[in-house]
Amino acid sequence: MSGPVHEEVLAGVVREHAGRLAASLVSLLGDFSAAEDLVQDAVETALRRWPVEGVPERPDAWLFTVARRRGLDVLRRESNYRAKLAGLTRPDPAPRDDRLRLVFTCCHPALSRAAQIALTLRAVCGLSVAQIAAAFVVPEATVAQRITRAKRKIGEAGIPYRIPAEEELPRRVGEVLAVVYLLFNEGYLSSTAERAQARDLVEEAEWLAALLVNLMPKEPEAAGLLALIRLHRARGAARFDPAGRLVLLADQDRGLWDRQAIERATALLTRTARAHRRPGPYQVQAAIVACHAEAGTFADTDWAQILVLYDMLLHLAPSPVTRLHRAVALRHVKGPEAALAELEPLGRVLERYPLFHATRAELLRDLDRRGQARRADERALELTANPAQQALLADRLRWT
């Protein structure tokens, strides 16, 4: 390949190879931090040179050679690494995919959630510090420090580089999926004021979920999470109007939904459910989104089925936010009064959650309690930092 390289292609190639290289270098050197530094150097070199020279025929070999040369250069003083690096040859033909070990180390529960996320994006997805900082709208120095501290902790606290033992696995898989899910959520509806939707993080999250499905074929929840992300993405084009305003599910132009993507994701979900018969929170959430996605119009929505799925979700993973969503389904099955009765007791825990107040406002408006509805919308507006949500609530306060 030669000539100018499109930025997206570049990002895709880096993402495909950076994590693999990091994984094999950690194995070979036995030092997470040193290996990770070398990969970052190689990636930065690639991002500088590939746009000019074109992506090499074997990007993996190219990155490996640069990392190795760089390692010999930088670590000349450290004889320990030097001997190891000097003896290093690229395992051929196809090196074992060690990225799962890398993922488990990056998402170790002894690291803070913020550190897990930053480290995963950097080591597994090959994002630079600048890219991570831009995605989360935080200063580069903050991200750099987070990563440095996390790497130091991995080394000094003895966080292992391996796939957890069988009895640990369910808990640790849950931790990994939670990181990917948070990444997706952050991207899907960013809570920061800078922009309503950070597309790149959503893409990284989908890619990570797909990677986990490949690396852990025995974990139905990984496939559930992938289906969930794909079902949301399939409707992405309808979520904002041309002016960038958020469009609610009921008002979305369903012609903009990617029907093929919805069918494929739903098929993945069905296949997973049949093959494993082990439902979990991500599979059930995906099934709920699939119910919405399969309805031709908002009026066609199978709310009774959705209500059953919410009951199942509450059984698997009880949470006040899930109860809030269940109340919305209940409104369509049993009416606004029943839904409001379910909602009110959640007020204590969800007092600072904007969606609680916005939902409450809708139910109160259904019941013609307009004054209370306004106050609830005003409270929701105070609490949200998301510009798209702010605009929607302000609109509603203006017209109702």
Next chain:
Amino acid sequence: MKYVLMFIETEEFAHQLEAMGELEREAAYAAVGQWFADHADKITHHAHLAPVHTATTVRLDQGEPVVTDGPFVEGKEVVSGFAELEVADLDEALKVARSWPACPIVEIRPLS
């Protein structure tokens, strides 16, 4: 790697212990004894500390050393003992800590 597990008691735990009948308390002690026996091959050293009312603190950062009654931080959570482990990595240390049958908090620190 060497790690120290620090066992941390809470006020609530102390009250629970006080409220126990003799048999119940014996069973609780037996569970702790069993835990030490189960992990004897990994525990290189351990100690139980006398209650916090026996603590004396010396502060050396104020010119002359200042001696005061009590622990260095007044709090509802106090270190009540520790065990030193020799294990491969943090995951092994976590596995041992997870099975600890007594006080509700365990802090794990590697020895540098």
